[in-house]
Amino acid sequence: MAEGVTLTIDGQTVTAPAGTTIHKAAQASGIDVPTICYHDHCTANALCRVCVVEVEGARLLQPGCIVKVSEGMTVHTRSARVERSRRTILEMLGSAVDLADAPDIRRLALDYQADTGRFGDGERREQPVLDYNPMYIRDYAKCILCWRCVQVCAEDAQYTFAINFTGRGFETGIGTFFDKPMPETTCVFCGQCVGVCPTGALKSKREWLLEQGRSPDEIMQATRTERRRKRKG
Numbered sequence: 001m002a003e004g005v006t007l008t009i010d011g012q013t014v015t016a017p018a019g020t021t022i023h024k025a026a027q028a029s030g031i032d033v034p035t036i037c038y039h040d041h042c043t044a045n046a047l048c049r050v051c052v053v054e055v056e057g058a059r060l061l062q063p064g065c066i067v068k069v070s071e072g073m074t075v076h077t078r079s080a081r082v083e084r085s086r087r088t089i090l091e092m093l094g095s096a097v098d099l100a101d102a103p104d105i106r107r108l109a110l111d112y113q114a115d116t117g118r119f120g121d122g123e124r125r126e127q128p129v130l131d132y133n134p135m136y137i138r139d140y141a142k143c144i145l146c147w148r149c150v151q152v153c154a155e156d157a158q159y160t161f162a163i164n165f166t167g168r169g170f171e172t173g174i175g176t177f178f179d180k181p182m183p184e185t186t187c188v189f190c191g192q193c194v195g196v197c198p199t200g201a202l203k204s205k206r207e208w209l210l211e212q213g214r215s216p217d218e219i220m221q222a223t224r225t226e227r228r229r230k231r232k233g
């Protein structure tokens with residue numbers, strides 16, 4: 001069994017096995033450190049930075065999902081600096097991305113009193129819905145680039161490697177190699193990417209068609225027809 005490490009989180013003395021992240025140690029002690037990109041079944045990557053905490057002695061805020069506990073560490077999870085940082089991230093997300101299908105993130109924005117229109121004059125990540133297969137649609141206007149879909153498509157689950165990051169800076173997105181439609185990639189339509197997407201950017205085709213006002217019969221017809229068409233090549 002891993003040796004215990006004793007630290008202080010928000011004034012509470014906490015003991016956690018060596019190698020535990022600050023996020024997990026806090027969680028085990030009933031202290032909530034919010035996350036967006038982190039998923040229990042994916043490798044933590046510290047991409048969204050919503051889980052940052054203040055560690056005494058460290059110049060920069062530390063991402064709680066990857067930084068490990070150490071003996072005598074003193075952590076503050078809701079200091080003014082931490083709250084301001086989380087609020088700003090939520091404001092930037094809300095200003096650039098459509099969070100309509102991301103209730104957990106919207107709840108977090110309310111909790112942190114984030115003004116999601118604060119950067120409303122800036123450019124939004126508008127993109128057309130990609131509807132190229134009978135199983136799911138990709139609506140990257142809702143994508144927050146958490147990377148979960150790429151991770152489960154790769155080493156975290158499926159080892160299929162059909163998708164990855166594309167572009168740079170504001171143009172960064174998730175895409176297929178050479179921008180191929182999904183049926184022309186290595187995708188096996190396992191649906192794991194849809195299952196871990198926190199924002200509705202990836203959505204079951206049937207659910208999406210229902211939202212478009214199509215009747216269940218029409219949806220069955222549409223997806224059956226598409227499957228037949230795909231089988232024919």
Ligand code: SF4
Nearest residue numbers: 143144146147149197
């Ligand atoms: S499509 Fe969904 S899971 Fe993939 S990076 Fe975007 S928000 Fe994350």
